Amino acid sequence: MEIAFINTPVGSLKIEGSREGISAIVFSEEAVPKNQKISPHLQQAVDQIQQYFSKKRTAFDLKLAPKGTEFQQKVWKELQTIPYGKTTSYQQMANQLGDPKVIRAAASANGKNPISILIPCHRVIGSDGSLTGYAGGLLRKKWLLAHESPVRQGKLF
Structure with missing residues (x-):
């Protein structure tokens, strides 16, 4: 499982995922690490979420892998x-x-x-x-x- 953090206008987001897809995106109180290395599996999610917050994206094109019933x-x-x-x-x-x-x-x-x-x-x-x-x-x-x-x-x- 890989993790990335991003700052947004409504707080930090913690993104979790792997090559199988994004498994979690949650609001986090953790600070976004300086010099964070974002894995290729999560970079596209980071980019698309940033585009969403800058009003350049209204739909997402990402593989999702949520765990649930x-x-x-x-x-x-x-x-x-x-x-x-x-x-x-x-x-x-x-x-x-x-x-x-x-x-x-x-x-x-x-x-x-x-x-x-x-x-x-x-x-x-x-x-x-x-x-x-x-x-x-x-x-x-x-x-x-x-x-x-x-x-x-x-x-x-």
């Missing part, structure tokens, strides 16, 4: 269908998964998403339009949604 994998695949700049609700996700009753399970799988930003769990909101939980914190979720919004937002973070 079959249901979690299904939810994470569904999350990847939410377009940049759009949101969906937990109820809409459950409906897309084929069973409106799996709303709690879908929300739980969403919260266990190990690959922030690339698997855009920040794009899932409450049915009433409210910002609901986000492992990276609601301020980051609000910032990411504003970043992707076609409407210019004020300073959020």
Whole structure:
């Protein structure tokens, strides 16, 4: 497993992966190491995430390898269908998964998403339009949604 850190407008990100793909991207309190050597397996992820934050990329073209149950994998695949700049609700996700009753399970799988930003769990909101939980914190979720919004937002973070 290889690790890289990058600074973003919403804090440090820790990227983990190997030749099999990216297995985790999480917000980190660890400082980005000076003179960090980034492996070729992670360099493309670093480049694409930096492009995302500089508004030069709206979709990612990376091999992902998140670890999870079959249901979690299904939810994470569904999350990847939410377009940049759009949101969906937990109820809409459950409906897309084929069973409106799996709303709690879908929300739980969403919260266990190990690959922030690339698997855009920040794009899932409450049915009433409210910002609901986000492992990276609601301020980051609000910032990411504003970043992707076609409407210019004020300073959020």
